[in-house]
Amino acid sequence: xxxxxxxxxxxxxxxxxxxxxxxxxxxxxxxxxxxxxxxxxxxxxxxxxxxxxxxxxxxxxxxxxxxxxxxxxxxxxxxxxxxxxxxxxxxxxxxxxxxxxxxxxxxxxxxxxxxxxxxxxxxxxxxxxxxxxxxxxxxxxxxxxxxxxxxxxxxxxxxxxxxxxxxxxxxxxxxxxxxxxxxxxxxxxxxxxxxxxxxxxxxxxxxxxxxxxxxxxxxxxxxxxxxxxxxxxxxxxxxxxxxxxxxxxxxxxxxxxxxxxxxxxxxxxxxxxxxxxxxxxxxxxxxxxxxxxxxxxxxxxxxxxxxxxxxxxxxxxxxxxxxxxxxxxxxxxxxxxxxxxxxxxxxxxxxxxxxxxxxxxxxxxx
Amino acid sequence: xxxxxxxxxxxxxxxxxxxxxxxxxxxxxxxxxxxxxxxxxxxxxxxxxxxxxxxxxxxxxxxxxxxxxxxxxxxxxxxxxxxxxxxxxxxxxxxxxxxxxxxxxxxxxxxxxxxxxxxxxxxxxxxxxxxxxxxxxxxxxxxxxxxxxxxxxxxxxxxxxxxxxxxxxxxxxxxxxxxxxxxxxxxxxxxxxxxxxxxxxxxxxxxxxxxxxxxxxxxxxxxxxxxxxxxxxxxxxxxxxxxxxxxxxxxxxxxxxxxxxxxxxxxxxxxxxxxxxxxxxxxxxxxxxxxxxxxxxxxxxxxxxxxxxxxxxxxxxxxxxxxxxxxxxxxxxxxxxxxxxxxxxxxxxxxxxxxxxxxxxxxxxxxxxxxxxxxxxxxxxxxxxxxxxxxxxxxxxxxxxxxxxxxxxxxxxxxxxxxxxxxxxxxxxxxxxxxxxxxxxxxxxxxxxxxxxxxxxxxxxxxxxxxxxxxxxxxxxxxxxxxxxxxxxxxxxxxxxxxx
Numbered sequence: 001x002x003x004x005x006x007x008x009x010x011x012x013x014x015x016x017x018x019x020x021x022x023x024x025x026x027x028x029x030x031x032x033x034x035x036x037x038x039x040x041x042x043x044x045x046x047x048x049x050x051x052x053x054x055x056x057x058x059x060x061x062x063x064x065x066x067x068x069x070x071x072x073x074x075x076x077x078x079x080x081x082x083x084x085x086x087x088x089x090x091x092x093x094x095x096x097x098x099x100x101x102x103x104x105x106x107x108x109x110x111x112x113x114x115x116x117x118x119x120x121x122x123x124x125x126x127x128x129x130x131x132x133x134x135x136x137x138x139x140x141x142x143x144x145x146x147x148x149x150x151x152x153x154x155x156x157x158x159x160x161x162x163x164x165x166x167x168x169x170x171x172x173x174x175x176x177x178x179x180x181x182x183x184x185x186x187x188x189x190x191x192x193x194x195x196x197x198x199x200x201x202x203x204x205x206x207x208x209x210x211x212x213x214x215x216x217x218x219x220x221x222x223x224x225x226x227x228x229x230x231x232x233x234x235x236x237x238x239x240x241x242x243x244x245x246x247x248x249x250x251x252x253x254x255x256x257x258x259x260x261x262x263x264x265x266x267x268x269x270x271x272x273x274x275x276x277x278x279x280x281x282x283x284x285x286x287x288x289x290x291x292x293x294x295x296x297x298x299x300x301x302x303x304x305x306x307x308x309x310x311x312x313x314x315x316x317x318x319x320x321x322x323x324x325x326x327x328x329x330x331x332x333x334x335x336x337x338x339x340x341x342x343x344x345x346x347x348x349x350x351x352x353x354x355x356x357x358x359x360x361x362x363x364x365x366x
Numbered sequence: 367x368x369x370x371x372x373x374x375x376x377x378x379x380x381x382x383x384x385x386x387x388x389x390x391x392x393x394x395x396x397x398x399x400x401x402x403x404x405x406x407x408x409x410x411x412x413x414x415x416x417x418x419x420x421x422x423x424x425x426x427x428x429x430x431x432x433x434x435x436x437x438x439x440x441x442x443x444x445x446x447x448x449x450x451x452x453x454x455x456x457x458x459x460x461x462x463x464x465x466x467x468x469x470x471x472x473x474x475x476x477x478x479x480x481x482x483x484x485x486x487x488x489x490x491x492x493x494x495x496x497x498x499x500x501x502x503x504x505x506x507x508x509x510x511x512x513x514x515x516x517x518x519x520x521x522x523x524x525x526x527x528x529x530x531x532x533x534x535x536x537x538x539x540x541x542x543x544x545x546x547x548x549x550x551x552x553x554x555x556x557x558x559x560x561x562x563x564x565x566x567x568x569x570x571x572x573x574x575x576x577x578x579x580x581x582x583x584x585x586x587x588x589x590x591x592x593x594x595x596x597x598x599x600x601x602x603x604x605x606x607x608x609x610x611x612x613x614x615x616x617x618x619x620x621x622x623x624x625x626x627x628x629x630x631x632x633x634x635x636x637x638x639x640x641x642x643x644x645x646x647x648x649x650x651x652x653x654x655x656x657x658x659x660x661x662x663x664x665x666x667x668x669x670x671x672x673x674x675x676x677x678x679x680x681x682x683x684x685x686x687x688x689x690x691x692x693x694x695x696x697x698x699x700x701x702x703x704x705x706x707x708x709x710x711x712x713x714x715x716x717x718x719x720x721x722x723x724x725x726x727x728x729x730x731x732x733x734x735x736x737x738x739x740x741x742x743x744x745x746x747x748x749x750x751x752x753x754x755x756x757x758x759x760x761x762x763x764x765x766x767x768x769x770x771x772x773x774x775x776x777x778x779x780x781x782x783x784x785x786x787x788x789x790x791x792x793x794x795x796x797x798x799x800x801x802x803x804x805x806x807x808x809x810x811x812x813x814x815x816x817x818x819x820x821x822x823x824x825x826x827x828x829x830x831x832x833x834x835x836x837x838x839x840x841x842x843x844x845x846x847x848x849x850x851x852x853x854x855x856x857x858x859x860x861x862x863x864x865x866x
Contacts, residue, residue: 120724124714150728180728181621182735261719323716325749326561327759337560338839342851347856349821357714358580358751359561 001066008081008100009065010036013202016052019096036060055120071203075176078103094221094247098200104175105196109166112288113143115223115244117237118152118230119262124199124356126230126262129254130155133227136246136280138165140288145170145223147212148187150180152229157190167195172211175199179207213239220244225287226250227277231265238265250287252277309341310335315352318363323356348365370454371466371495372447373486374439377646377693378614380485382466382493383444384433387451392427400432403440406767412442413449413475416521436689440645442470443480443615450522459528460831461642463494467524468503475521481616484609487513498534500523506619508537509606542602543621549595553589558751558759562589565746565859567770570596571777572793572838575679575701575741577664580748581718582711586704589748590660591627593702595767598658598775599623604656607696611652626657632666641686642697651678652695664703665733672738679741682795703742704735715750743794743831744859778840793838801830805837809845815853822857832856
């Protein structure tokens with residue numbers, strides 16, 4: 001077994017912060033195999049705590065690194081070390097970059113990566129906007145990077161997948177664990193759609209609250225651009241934004257209502273000088289250098305002329321007056337509720353309207 | 367010595383029980399053998415008192431045998447045959463003609479109504495013998511045509527009849543109640559909610575299950591209750607099926623042909639909903655047979671309970687298996703479920719703010735995406751209408767239930783004709799294998815549906831559910847073929863079609 005891989009696996013499972021342990025070891029100027037050979041004496045000398053040293057000793061005793069590598073192979077999980085040729089270039093040189101990545105799915109991915117992050121408790125407007133951004137990134141042959149949570153993360157992945165793009169979900173737990181429950185299908189689609197699940201934690205690591213902010217540094221570093229869709233002041237997305245700014249990434253934020261708690265963070269970023277994402281197509285053309293319309297041969301949005309007269313009427317009402325219930329649409333569009341439903345279903349399938357609350361519909365932004 | 371016939375219930379089925387009595391000399395005692403339960407064992411006190419009220423003093427050692435010996439007997443329904451058997455053994459009445467006797471005795475000899483009279487009437491009809499029931503049960507047994515049934519008020523009446531001194535009252539022809547009860551609540555009283563009204567009309571027409579999602583106060587419960595008023599009245603056969611379940615549980619008979627509406631609270635136990643217990647009683651889901659089963663606060667129900675309902679909803683019957691045996695009850699119900707969009711109920715509301723924490727939301731999402739949702743054809747979001755929105759729809763004039771009911775009845779009639787001879791009567795019951803072949807789709811539906819299926823990532827099951835609903839929509843419009851707009855409307859009711 002590769003001595004570097006064995007060492008990194010050991011450090012990953014030690015319970016300490018891997019980048020710190022590694023940098024302490026590097027200062028000694030020893031080859032990677034020395035880490036295992038010298039054993040506990042070295043570990044304690046370079047400043048590992050008693051507990052970390054004990055854990056590593058125990059793991060070595062029952063050949064855990066070898067077994068973990070075997071397990072990963074069986075599960076189709078790749079182990080990418082920091083000196084691997086497939087180690088993402090965007091991570092090299094970033095302080096605190098992960099030393100070892102557990103990857104499920106296609107690796108490496110090529111293309112410009114944009115991270116799309118935001119609150120898990122997003123509004124339907126936020127969800128829809130994130131979906132549209134994900135879709136546009138996919139259309140521009142970019143890569144979406146996000147977490148694996150509900151809300152904005154999920155929307156971004158789904159949007160990107162719907163346009164056949166590749167997405168990366170950076171998880172705060174082992175890549176063989178599905179968290180949150182209910183995302184089994186999403187994760188399957190990410191992997192089968194040519195994307196990847198990435199984590200710095202060994203297989204079987206359960207999700208814990210402190211791992212998610214720690215994981216955010218990988219999201220910030222992996223992508224060249226970061227888009228914050230909806231985020232309260234105190235949130236993981238704001239942590240990611242700060243980390244991204246520290247390493248010089250481009251940060252975008254979607255403007256929101258100033259009265260909404262959910263938009264306080266993203267609006268604050270705008271005030272502090274982040275780029276304002278006021279139009280999805282402008283964002284894509286600036287960030288990816290592509291004019292979307294030129295690259296969309298089979299555009300899923302039909303042109304207005306393909307809509308029936310009734311559908312156009314419904315769309316016009318929604319565009320003009322915002323969120324509406326079926327009742328209002330039936331009255332304002334002067335048609336029966338049955339017709340309203342029929343129109344809404346085709347419009348929704350064409351990506352023109354979306355349900356923005358229980359029984360309420362809005363036109364798609366953009 | 368010949369016995370007297372009574373019955374005992376096994377599930378919803380009545381089994382014949384022969385009561386034999388022997389009286390020997392000795393000190394007074396009554397012993398009952400043949401697996402009696404507590405109610406049967408206690409009948410000796412009621413029987414003795416009832417006989418004494420007629421001037422018959424029981425003396426000696428009385429042995430009562432209930433045959434077949436290995437069938438457990440339950441309930442007070444055997445009081446009358448035991449009393450007749452003892453009186454016969456004492457020589458106070460002449461030989462007893464063939465017939466089934468049912469009744470619980472009061473101490474003064476009056477006959478009280480009993481559970482399971484309808485099942486007994488079916489048994490009596492099938493064996494071609496008359497049935498004698500307490501007066502209180504006479505009306506419900508008249509439902510079973512071809513059964514000659516007689517009602518008696520007291521033990522004395524029965525004695526007089528057996529001695530040839532008096533005629534008993536025969537059961538007449540069953541007359542459904544003619545008085546149309548006004549639906550409560552009426553759709554005319556519900557403001558707005560055009561979407562939910564339309565969905566309920568489709569649900570009633572095709573017997574599709576419904577899930578309402580909406581914030582507190584949006585009117586989910588009111589809408590669900592209004593559904594009863596637009597369902598077509600039961601046919602006599604269907605009414606007999608529902609009466610059979612009710613009679614098994616001893617629920618008083620009601621002549622109204624209204625389909626049942628049962629509301630179940632989420633604290634209810636599995637047994638009370640699915641049926642069971644030591645006596646294998648039917649549960650709420652069977653009481654709602656041919657009618658509506660309403661589960662309010664749907665995600666609050668226990669997971670195993672919802673899982674338990676899944677197969678019965680599919681099959682239209684539920685088999686309850688216990689150590690004491692297994693019985694099958696009917697449960698062809700229209701399931702109406704209601705839930706909040708999130709634990710606090712305010713997600714997506716234009717005014718109130720959702721205060722749920724993220725783990726709560728995750729848990730909730732997992733809970734409502736359970737497998738029972740597979741059995742629900744119509745997913746209907748119910749908006750909480752704001753005052754200004756209510757004002758905007760004020761002058762549209764809400765349609766009354768009676769007008770909707772007529773359209774529903776016509777659509778049902780079309781379905782009944784179409785599915786005649788197939789063993790089911792409405793579109794929702796259509797088995798998977800028949801969906802593609804027999805729905806009569808117009809030519810342009812197929813390309814439309816396949817393009818939609820790709821965009822919306824519909825599964826095979828999802829597609830056939832959409833088609834079934836589309837068929838019902840076409841039936842409501844009285845069109846022979848399913849058209850594209852019908853399918854488009856059906857797509858709006860699929861899972862996720864209107865949820866954010």
